[in-house]
Amino acid sequence: MPELPEVETVVRGLREPLTGRTIQGAVFPKATGRMTNIDAALLAARIAGQTVQSVTRRAKYIVATLDHDTLLIHLKMTGRLYIVPADAQHDADRYLRVSFPLSDGNELRFSDARRFGRVYLYEQPDEVLSKLGPEPLEDAFTLKQFSGLLAGRKAILKSLLLDQTFVAGIGNIYADEALHIAHLHPLRSADTLSKADIKRLHSAIREALNDGIRYQGASIQWYRQVDGSKGESQNHLRVYHDPRSEKDKRCPTCNTPIVTIRVGQRGTHFCPTCQK
């Protein structure tokens, strides 16, 4: 599911109900497998009694800064976070992976059908976060910086945009959207971009992601906001779609049928007329 806009929407939804609350523990109803970076019982013991200082986002990670540690949550494909009264039944959610009881009588719950999601507790979260590329919506992400990052890169554009160490937070939907806004073909090599191409791509990345946030994320399958509601971004996408359920997707600019190919194992959607 979640790319930068979806994770940002979830973070905004978590900020008020979590900030200032004390986490009382962590309950894992099923085997945790690879979900945590440390033993689940240790995580539960260590997190108990720590108060949430802030909830922010870095790339696609939800970052909850606690008194002594930082809780990182990655939703991967199907993770969901929501808050319910602590007495709500656990078995009402067949995909529940962990719940965190809070000092105000509520619980933060993490649900994940596909079990790819991750819940990490780090004293030094930079172990994970420092490997990530720049945040594309921050002021520091300038055209100059972006040009510098592209210098010497020869990768296929679509694959490069998905590389979290290149620029953080872009996923399959918004990579396709940004390339359409920038009029660039997903198979273009990064080393063929003109100065004008780079400028368009830089602003297109921001536009695509900001649109996603404005519409509160894309609920194509599993993604939900903290309150359980769907986002609206899926109704405003230019090229990204599911070819099986939407067989006649057309370019919003020129009405040409959108073409779907595979690039680096990912479904990739583009307008053959507008994107060169």
Added chain:
DNA sequence: CGGACAACCTGGCGGC
């Protein structure tokens, strides 16, 4: 560095 591919997991849907 970059591309190809398998893995991790399960659910949902199209097609037959």
Added chain:
DNA sequence: TGCCGCCAGGTTGTCC
């Protein structure tokens, strides 16, 4: 109605 195969918003590791 079944059952099969394929696809899915992400990431990581291996091999060439």
